[in-house]
Amino acid sequence: MKRARIWHSPDFDPQRVRAVLFDIDGTLRDTDDELVQRLSRWLGFLAWLGEPTWPRRAARALVMAAETPFNALYAWADRWGLDNWLARIWPSRPHAADHGPYRLVPGVRAMLETLAVRYPLAVVSAGAEGSTLAFLAATGLRPFFRLVVSGQTYERTKPHPEPVLRAAAALGVAPQQALMVGDTTVDILAARAAGAQAVGVLCGFGTARELRRAGAHALLPSTADLMALLPPP
Secondary structure, eight states, rough: OOOOOOEOOTTOOOOOOOEEEEEOOTTTOOOOHHHHHHHHHHTGGGGTTOTTTHHHHHHHHHHHHHHHHHHHHHHHHHTTHHHHHHHHHSSTTOOOOOTTOOOOTHHHHHHHHHHHHHHHHHEESSSSSHHHHHHHHHHGGGGGEEEEEEETTTSSSTTSHHHHHHHHTTOOOOOOOOOOEEESSHHHHHHHHOEEEEEEEEEEEHHHHHHHHTTOEEEEGGGGGGGGSOOOO
C-alpha cells in the first residue's frame, strides 16, 4: 500500500512551537492493531469460508466503525458533566485494553528521545487516568513527559479546549506556542479551540479527510514522522 505523504497548510508555523502535547491511543499507542489482533482471533471462523484475510479485514472494519460513535458519546458525557461516571463504568476507549500488552507506534520511542531534549512534552488524553498511567509505566515512556493529563484531570476534556490550555500553561508556554498531536478529530478540535496548532497522524483511526476538515494544520503518516515537520536543532 502506498504510504501517505507529509502535508501541512500554508499557515502552519513550526518556528512557533515551544511545547508538544500528545494523545495516546492511535498516536503513541498502536491501539488499533492491538484490538484488531484480538478481534481477528474471535472472528477466526470467517477464515473457514475460504479467505484467510477475512478475519483481520472484518476486525479492522469493526474497530474503525466504533471510533466515531464512541468519541461522540464521550463528548456528550463531558458536556453534561457525566465523563467521570462514564470513565468508571467504561474505563477506556473500546479499542484500548488497560492491562496490555501494549504496542507502540513504530518509531515513537526514538522520536520522543530526540524531541524531549528540545521541547517540554505532555500527554493530553481523554482516556481514564488508570489506563493512561499504566500505559506510560509499562512502556517506559513516562520520563519523557513533564505533565500527564487524563480525561478526569480537569473539569472538561477534549474536544473542549481546557486540557490544551491548562497543559500549555503548566509547561510555561502560550497556547499559540503549543502543538497538539493526535489521531482523531477531537484532538484537532481541542487544539484549534485553544488557539494551538494541530497535527493529525494517520497511524490511528482518523482519516486524512476528516482531520483536515476538523482544521489540522498538518498531517503525518505516523507520529514517528514528527521530527520531519519541525525545524532542525
